[in-house]
Amino acid sequence: MASFVHPTAEVDPRAKIGEGCRIWHHAQVREGATLGDECILGKGAYVDAYVRIGSRCKLQNYACVYRGTTLEDGVFVGPAAVIANDRYPRAVTPDGALKRDDDWEVGESLVEYGAAIGARAVVLPGVRIGRWALVAAGAVVTRDVPAFAIVAGNPARVRGWACMCATPLDEHLRCPRCGRQFERLPEGGIAPLEALA
DSSP, X not given: OOOEEOXXXXXXXXXXXXXXXXXXXXXEEOTTOEEOTTOEEOTTOEEOTTOEEOTTOEEOTTOEEOTTEEXXXXXXXXXXXXEOOOSSOOSBOTTSOBOOGGGSOOOOEEEOTTOEEOTTOEEOTTOEEOTTOEEOTTOEEOSOBOTTXXXXXXXXXXXXXXXXXXXXXXTTSBOTTTOOBEEEOTTSSEEESSOOO
């Protein structure tokens, strides 16, 4: 299936775009970026140079994903959410010169399979967001997020657990919507009782 790129979008010819992608108004995909199959980039979404995005990911309007970020398959990035890459940002060096690419260190972040980042959330560099985790709207993620965790606040903290269908689990770690049952792991976190697809 052919991809669709809106005439106002800017996709660098050195980017790799998978089949069936839809890239909407004013979105930008920089050089060396990779998008898997069937991704959707909303209006004004920004994908920085060399970002790696898996298949069936959705970046909503004005989401910004910066260099050093990897999104596995099925990741959702909400409207105006930002995945940053510079933990110690400055425009200039200590002597006042404009910083260049070699004047800073790219922080790498990983968002694992099926995770979702809510609207206007900020993910700081060097963070790993686990499979199927759910980052609440407006959260500021400063440290790793366990698989299936729901995190909220500034700084983001675990507030509960989410099913693969995104519904919060009850106190028995059961999903009230689809009925999936989870269990606590000895090392912390949770996992579904049945094997993941």
